Amino acid sequence: MVPPPTIAQQLAAKQREISVAEFFERNRQILGFDNPQRSLLTTVKEAADNSLDGCEEAGILPEVTVQVSKEGEDRLRVSVEDNGPGILRREIPNVFARLLYGSRFHSNRQARGQQGIGISAAVLYANLTTARPAKIISKVEEEEAAHVLELFLDTQKNQPRIASEDVMLWDRPHGTRIELVLRARYVRGRQSPYDYLRGTAIVNPHARIVLVEPDGTRVTFERATSDLPPPAKETLPHPYGLELGELGYFLKGTKKPTLREFLGKDLQGVSARAVGEVLDRCGLKPGQSPSSVQGEAQERLLKSLHEVSLVAPSSDCLSPIGAMLIKRGLRNVLGDVRPEFYAPPVSRPPKVRGGFPFMVEVGIVYGGALPADQPIQILRFANRVPLLFQQGACAITNAISNLDWRRYGLDQKGGSGIPSGPALILVHVASTKIPFTSEAKEAIAEDPEIDREVTLALQVAARHLRTHLSRRSRRDQAGAKFEIILKILPKLAEKTSHLTGNPVPDLTPVVTRIMDVVHLDATPVTDPAGIRVPVQIVNYTPRARVLELFAEIPPEAMAVAKFDPAPDGTDPGLGRAWWTLPKLTPSGRTQLELRFPPKTDVDASDLDWYVAGVDEAHLLGADPLPGDWDVRLPRTIVEAAEAAAAESAAAGEEEVDYDAAESSASAGEEE
Amino acid sequence: MPPSRARAPAKKSDEDDGSSVRADALQPTLALAKDIWGQLDRGEIPRMRLPLRTKQNLQFQMREGVWKLGRQMGTRSARKLDGALMLLRTFYLVDFINEMAKDKKTSTLRELYYISEAWQEAKFHSEDESNLLIEDLEVMCERLREDFRLHPEENGASVLGDLTIRERNRKGVVKTINCRDDVGDGGYSLPFNVEKGKVDFVKTSAKFVIAIECGGMVDRLAENGFDEQYDAILLHLKGQPARSTRRFLRRVTEELQLPVVVFTDGDPWSFRIYASVAYGAIKTAHLSNYLATPAAEFLGVTASDIENYDLPSDQLSEQDVRALEAELTDPRFATAEWRSEIELMLKNGKKAEQQSLAKYGLNYVTEHYLPEKLAEMGVL
Incomplete structure (x- = not known):
């Protein structure tokens, strides 16, 4: 049987x-x-x-x-x-x-x-x-x-x-x-x-x-540049990222005759001093052949390698896109969306996690035809490859969700989650080893170091967004005020004069009271002769003003710029120029002009203008001079500014705005 | 200076151009223009002060028993774009009504909205906007919109019952009409102007007025002969009652000394209908002692009726709940009875239509429900 x-x-x-x-x-x-x-x-x-x-x-x-x-x-x-x-x-x-x-x-x-x-x-x-x-x-x-x-x-x-x-x-x-x-x-x-x-x-x-x-x-x-990215170099493995099995594989396969040479030349970041320290720690001999290191000795070797301080992994094996090309790439592809703002892209310096270098790049685009009432668009990239699936499970998405975007001018319920608004955020993570959540490589796994870098990059770009939005809102306010003084007030004067049989009054005093700002307009005009930036400064405040004007221009563009009149001072290295303006009476105005030759690489609508001698609340179209410019202002300007600020602080409080008062209680009432 | 209030309606002038407007009706509008012109001339930022027409600014007037505007004021200033636009609109409107007076014309509210098309940036974007501005002007000038020769296009309620009135029609002919015998099934339709001289009461045998939210219920009571059997005047509110409807009710109680009961659906919106009849509406609180009928009583359908009569009901919607919660903070409902009524409705989560009484047959409402409720209220 x-x-x-x-x-x-x-x-x-x-x-x-x-x-x-x-x-x-x-x-x-x-x-x-x-x-x-x-x-x-x-x-x-x-x-x-x-x-x-x-x-x-x-x-x-x-x-x-x-x-x-x-x-x-x-x-x-x-x-x-x-x-x-x-x-x-x-x-x-x-x-x-x-x-x-x-x-x-x-x-x-x-x-x-x-x-x-x-x-x-x-x-x-x-x-x-x-x-x-x-x-x-x-x-x-x-x-x-x-x-x-x-x-x-x-x-x-x-x-x-x-x-x-x-x-x-x-x-x-x-x-x-x-x-x-x-x-x-x-x-x-x-x-x-x-x-x-x-x-x-x-x-x-x-x-x-x-x-x-x-x-x-x-x-x-179409391509937006004909420069190839510098090729990513192949680098030696760094001990920090090494697994035991890999180490064994390298020990067996190396052509180096001694362990000392193997450690110093086949691995990255192990200096001659470190080689000695490692060998001391694990008790292996410098001259023994690498293939003779077996079993438990391999474990000791790896442990020592992880304990000794080594040179950080090199990052020239990474191929970042670069801030300039991120901007060009976005502009190139989003052209038909006509965004109103591209935040200067952020390219963080390389960092290391495990034995692998990585770096994070972020770009933010705002406005134009991007939908305003929907969650923002998130473009995730790992090693220049778009990630299209598993958005919710991705470390990039989490970093975005964990930032309080309300501080940067986007809507976000409760200060967390994906914000909404007409914005698009691009995040690129480049690394020789990206921790994906799965083999399908659709999402980056949660990792404290990657999260930290993405968050830092987002914050830098988001600060630019906030600056843009607050400038825009001040521009909108200026637009509303101009509408009042240019369109509505003259008609109101005409109507009330007609109804009362009185002559039309002079509106200048009312206009300066309503505006109560120094206004700067610097709208560039491009023509065959180049880019012209006429700058007009109008004192729409009820008091005379002594002002100092500062311009910040990219140094390369400043080197070829022509000024009329010539500035009272310049710092070509930092790209700065300044003028002391003639005294401006209420409604008084003055102007100057900048010219760049054709094809100058400058975004003339994005130059920075600063004015000293007037506080921020009474300044439109320009910013107050930043503290870090370290400029000694003429005494007259300092005193005038202090006096004006004290005066506006003393101005009384406003009563409830009738047209903004809550009236929803009456909804559904009466005929 | 205390906030300006609209006073009693304009007295009818002897001159008869088809409207009833006193000679100095537009004087205050020109005073406004003078004020703003003076501010502009002095170099001040033009502004106007108005009492706030908000729930928070309602105050109970003990003596008159109605809710009126309190002392909270707001400013409409040309410092802001919205305020500047409203100021400009105000004077386009003032100019328009003064021109109308010269031409002896009147205009509907809707026509005014379309007239503003020619006002460029000052044009109205909705009829709500123009209606609100007219109310502002009423408050500031202590006049009624009829004084400005502006009127709504729809007429007020319809009235059915033994009430004889005299109406001077658009041709100046005076007609005497009995609201039961001289009218069709639709009843007597209130004109938008129900002031003395336009509409006068002659006589009535009625003992009370029952103001009803829905047309179907008015028809039910008429068909069942409720008005004759119980000596009642039936008045169809047509949802939120128009000004002329509320003015008519006020005059009925004042001049004929008739009690008024309000019979609506049992839901939060119907509570508001009652509140605007009895206490005055928020939007027209400046006219409360002219439009409100403090003696009007709420008959039903109450939240307790839904339980007691076991009426077919619907779940309260989210909006309903929000409306009830808003009513809990509304000073007009700040009485113990209303609070418990609103809280009961919130607790039960149910609302019911007045016609749900038909569950017990077509005669139930006139043979049982109304007699019981009216007896309870001491009207019968």
Whole structure:
């Protein structure tokens, strides 16, 4: 009689290799293929990211064209074409039709893709849903012709299977094109290919991106700069970020003959002094071979490495966008929204968490056609890749929600949560290792150091927003006052004169009482001769004023500026100029002018104007001189300003404003 | 100087141009213009002071038994854009009503709203805006809008019952009308002007007036012959009662010494209808001793009626609850009876329409509910 199989035997019989297809089916969600709409986005995203990475590695300004067209009931044809360096014929099958095959998995620098799953997963998805091969065309510069391959991913062996192969002449020096037919759905709006490519264009202003939608609509995101970002350097691993397994892997694989050399040259941040200290602590010998460090000794080595003070990880492996390019990218893509304000973008200095450097960049845009009555738009980026899903679970969103935006002029219920208003906030986190919440890389996990940096960057940008909004509100108040004195008062005088049969009175005294401000207007005019900034200062207060005017101009622009009249003093290094104005009687005015040659790189509507000799409450269109300018003002100005301030403080309180008094109690009452 | 108040209505002049406006009706409007002109001439920022027409500024006048405006004042100043615009509008309006007087014309409130189209930045953005400004002018000038030759386009309530009145119609012809025998099923329709000389009471056999919120209930009482059986005058309030309706009720109590009871739905909005009839409305508190009928009593439907008569009811909406809570801070409802009534309604969370009494048949309201309630109130 045959004995019954043991439990172990039964289990063994069941054990077999899991096929790639099964793996894919089970992990659709983390791979980004859980529904037709998302599958399209993931496909576009993986292909476009590869294109951009390829171009940047080769130092080529990227041109990426994404075309989506209908191919039957629930099928779409997606093609993504780039002008990248091309892929060698022998690499093509593995790059596109083999999971977990890639060049960047072991590299320690910032890059979009890393795991080598993305594009092959898209190919597999296309194979599985439509049984159609992926078509790849690629040409490298050295070869005459392009290779054309049709590929399947063999789900049993995780190996590429070539369905057909050909060569063709391609009217371009180099590049790659991938074409897939897959089950997918095209939707415009949130989490769409359009959204993704728009976000990509903002943070990659050096790329030209074209999207052709199924209905033939062609959207082009032109490049806003032809400077490639400096390539992110590959750096050595830093001990702070090292795991035990990794250390073992490096010890085994190194070509350095001694442990001392391994520590000093294969790792980052370990000085000669530190090498000695580490070795003292763990009791290993400097001359022993790295591969001889095994088991428990590895643990001691790593512990010592973590205990000794080391040079911080270097950050030149990061590729930030930079403040200037964030602004250009936003302007370029949001042009049709016509925002009224771009806060100067903030690029924080690199910081380190674990052994990995990271840095945070923030941009805020306000106004224009951005919807005023909805939550603000948040554009999240990790290593220049837009994050479109899981907004609520993301550390970036949390940092935004935890700030009290009411202090910066946005609406926010109870001082937390996503604020609302016509604003858009861009946050970019760059790092060689970003802690994502999941493999799908859709949200950044909560991390105290990242949170701190994002918050600091947000605060700096938000302060600019607040300054803008308070200036704007003062401008609006000025507008209302001008409306009163220019339009309403003359009519009121005319009506009451007509009704009483009296002559029309002189309104100057009333006008200065109502305005009660010194007003500065500096609206630039651009003409072929350059940019002209006429500055007019009017004393709309009931008393004579002695004033000092200060301008702050970017030093490069100031170097080419012409002034009329010449300033009474300048500081070219800081970009400052100042004038003592002639005494202004009530309703008195004076003017001066600045001129910049054509194409001067200056936002002439955004120059800073300061006036001394009048307090903030009685100043419009300019700010009081900041305390840190350290300017010694003439005594006459100081005294006049103090006297005026004392006088306005003594002015009596106002009675209840009749037209602002609560009258809702009477709503629904009477006829 | 204490806040200005509107006095008794303008006396009717002998001159008859189809309106009833006294000769000096517009004098105060010109005095306003003179005041503002003087301020401009002296270099002052033009401003006007007005009593606040808010709930917080209602004061009970013991002697007259009505709620009137208190002493809280607000300023309308040209320092702010809104104030400057309202000042300019005021004088466009003053100019307009003075021109109308010269031409012996009158205008509806709605027409005035459209007239303002020509006032450029001073034009009204809604009829509410123009109505509020007219009320401001009434307060400041101690006149009525009829003195300014402005009137609402809709007429007041309809009246059904044995009451004989004399009305001088738009052609100057005096007609004597019995509000039961000389009118159709719709009853006698009150004109917007119900002052003496325009409408005079001749005689009545009625013992009380019952003011009713909904037309359907008026028809029910008429069909059941309630007015004849109980010697009642039925008056249809048509929701929030117009000024002429409230003025008419005031005159009925004053001149005919008839008690008035108010019969509405049982909800917070109906409580406000009663309050504006009996105590005066917030918006027209400057006219309370002319429009309010302090003797008017609330008959129902009360919150306790809903329970006692087991009436079909609806849940209070969020708005209803807010309205009831606002009433708890309204000085007009600050009596023990009203507080307990409002609190009971909040507690039960229920409201009911007056026609829900039909649950017990069409005659129930006239045979049971009203006789019981009226007896309770001592009217029958």
